[in-house]
Amino acid sequence: MHNRYEPPTDPAARVFHRTLGTGDPYHxxxxxxxxxxxxxxxxxxxxxxxxxxxxxxxxxxATQLSAVTVxxxxxxxxxxxxxxAASQVSTAPTTEPSVSASPAxxxxxxxxxxxxxxxxxxxxxxxxxxxxxxxxxxxxxxxxxxxxxxxPSQAPSSSAPSSASPHSSSPTPxxxxxSSAPAPAPPPSTAPAPRPTVSSTSHAGG
Amino acid sequence: xxxxxxxxxxxxxxxxxxxxxxxxTQPDTLGPAHxxxxxxxxxxxxxxxxxxxxxxxxxxxxxxGHPVPVxxxxxxxxxxxxxxxxxxxxxxxxxxxxxxxxxxxxxxxxLARRRSGRLRRRPVPAGGWRRIELNLDRQEVTVPADAxxxxxxTAKALxxxxxxxxxxxxxxxxxxVNLGGDIRVAGDPPEGGWLVGIADDVGFDASxxxxxxxxMVLIHDGGLATSSPLGRAWRRDGMDLHHIIVPATGRPxxxxxxxxSVAAASCVGANVASTAAILRGGQAPRWLGxxxxxxxxxxxxxxxxxxxxxxxxxxxx
Numbered sequence: 001m002h003n004r005y006e007p008p009t010d011p012a013a014r015v016f017h018r019t020l021g022t023g024d025p026y027h028x029x030x031x032x033x034x035x036x037x038x039x040x041x042x043x044x045x046x047x048x049x050x051x052x053x054x055x056x057x058x059x060x061x062a063t064q065l066s067a068v069t070v071x072x073x074x075x076x077x078x079x080x081x082x083x084x085a086a087s088q089v090s091t092a093p094t095t096e097p098s099v100s101a102s103p104a105x106x107x108x109x110x111x112x113x114x115x116x117x118x119x120x121x122x123x124x125x126x127x128x129x130x131x132x133x134x135x136x137x138x139x140x141x142x143x144x145x146x147x148x149x150x151x152p153s154q155a156p157s158s159s160a161p162s163s164a165s166p167h168s169s170s171p172t173p174x175x176x177x178x179s180s181a182p183a184p185a186p187p188p189s190t191a192p193a194p195r196p197t198v199s200s201t202s203h204a205g206g
Numbered sequence: 207x208x209x210x211x212x213x214x215x216x217x218x219x220x221x222x223x224x225x226x227x228x229x230x231t232q233p234d235t236l237g238p239a240h241x242x243x244x245x246x247x248x249x250x251x252x253x254x255x256x257x258x259x260x261x262x263x264x265x266x267x268x269x270x271g272h273p274v275p276v277x278x279x280x281x282x283x284x285x286x287x288x289x290x291x292x293x294x295x296x297x298x299x300x301x302x303x304x305x306x307x308x309x310x311x312x313x314x315x316x317l318a319r320r321r322s323g324r325l326r327r328r329p330v331p332a333g334g335w336r337r338i339e340l341n342l343d344r345q346e347v348t349v350p351a352d353a354x355x356x357x358x359x360t361a362k363a364l365x366x367x368x369x370x371x372x373x374x375x376x377x378x379x380x381x382x383v384n385l386g387g388d389i390r391v392a393g394d395p396p397e398g399g400w401l402v403g404i405a406d407d408v409g410f411d412a413s414x415x416x417x418x419x420x421x422m423v424l425i426h427d428g429g430l431a432t433s434s435p436l437g438r439a440w441r442r443d444g445m446d447l448h449h450i451i452v453p454a455t456g457r458p459x460x461x462x463x464x465x466x467s468v469a470a471a472s473c474v475g476a477n478v479a480s481t482a483a484i485l486r487g488g489q490a491p492r493w494l495g496x497x498x499x500x501x502x503x504x505x506x507x508x509x510x511x512x513x514x515x516x517x518x519x520x521x522x523x
Contacts, residue, residue, distance in 0.1 A: 173289050173360070175479050176471040178428030181500040181515035185401055185422030196403040197216075197227050198419055199387045199432045199467060 214396055221247045222362055223314060224386030231380035231396050239373045243383060246369040253280040254361040256303060257314050263355060267303065271351040284340055284347060286474055287360045291335040294482040296453055301333035303354030305456035309447050324443055332453035363431060363477035366390040390429040390473035399424030406465035406504040407436065421519055429473030433480035434465040450484050462487050465504040
């Protein structure tokens with residue numbers, strides 16, 4: 001334990017050390033020593049004070065780093081929270097019968113495999129409303145196999161998913177023609193026909 | 207049983223940013239039929255609206271590449287959209303959402319068309335429909351962070367298909383659903399068929415009562431749709447823009463056709479084919495003819511050609 005000041009023994013430190021009197025074995029100059037950046041007055045507690053300053057600085061840096069980390073995590077959670085909330089909200093509708101599908105060429109859906117995320121859609125092959133009492137569509141225009149994230153070049157295909165709700169129709173669009181082509185309307189003078197409904201590009205209506 | 211044309215019940219109301227017309231051959235069923243149609247439109251809007259923050263599509267588009275559980279209806283709508291892309295070799299791409307937003311169609315069209323400021327960012331190509339991951343087993347959808355879905359090309363037609371089928375099942379009789387020109391009929395048609403006017407020079411401000419069809423046709427089954435760059439068109443930065451986007455460039459299509467009307471087995475099929483025909487330009491007649499799809503194509507000078515058994519215009523006969 002040092003109760004008394006002792007001059008530094010390291011010669012390198014002596015250049016910053018100010019001596020106060022004669023007879024000092026480490027006396028180099030009776031005047032204040034200087035550094036390139038300017039005069040520095042050295043006092044007996046300088047080393048400890050410097051250490052304390054460094055410790056304080058390190059503590060401040062650590063505090064800053066912690067603050068940045070907290071802000072970073074807060075931002076990350078803020079970004080991911082809506083997704084998680086959406087997941088929770090969207091869970092409710094899944095109580096309805098889920099749509100199952102099978103890749104083209106597979107007659108039925110095979111549950112329990114392909115649990116990884118895949119872009120499985122269905123082969124074109126029927127009208128969107130696939131009710132049993134409706135006539136089947138004429139043909140399917142270009143079927144293709146299922147597509148996964150690992151083979152994105154494959155086009156989606158469709159099958160006939162099961163559906164229980166009358167509002168739920170199988171999403172199997174085709175480019176099949178109608179059973180009968182549009183027919184020319186009779187001349188307006190033949191009968192008092194009602195005003196036709198119009199097919200045009202989408203407009204505001206009213 | 208065919209029904210006399212004069213007994214048709216009709217109702218028109220605004221829906222999905224455009225109008226909805228419901229015709230039924232049994233007028234006493236118009237009320238329940240309207241309720242079914244309104245419910246279907248509300249459900250489709252909640253699932254597939256690009257502009258509603260509470261829609262499923264909004265959540266999917268803003269999930270930053272994370273999988274999002276979706277309802278069966280949204281899964282159906284996306285399945286249809288992806289199948290449409292496959293059927294058209296990617297011409298009708300559901301990932302044009304960001305392209306449309308860059309061109310200023312980033313809000314309800316009635317609002318977007320009024321904006322006149324400069325476009326701050328360059329057009330961007332479609333995100334790529336093959337990158338969309340739809341897991342039907344888990345009912346999850348993953349959209350890459352740099353892509354944005356827009357189901358407007360097919361969701362409205364799908365709603366017409368679904369609503370017509372649901373109405374015919376629930377109340378019987380014949381039904382016609384017309385959603386902004388996307389038409390689907392189901393059940394027994396009225397005597398002679400459903401009378402449909404084909405209009406090819408309609409702007410967005412047109413009212414349903416003011417439209418003068420250029421041709422009248424009768425349809426008995428399936429769907430009929432008309433696509434055109436005229437309706438959803440706006441102007442920004444001195445450029446005339448519209449909503450039919452070339453996926454590869456993210457810019458509006460420059461087509462030799464002003465309007466294309468197509469009849470198909472379903473409204474979705476008709477809509478997809480008519481939109482793709484606009485994009486395919488001069489190759490469209492051969493493509494439509496190869497599919498045996500009846501279609502009427504109108505050039506910018508007003509001249510028309512028909513394929514697939516579509517009746518010729520009266521003037522050309």
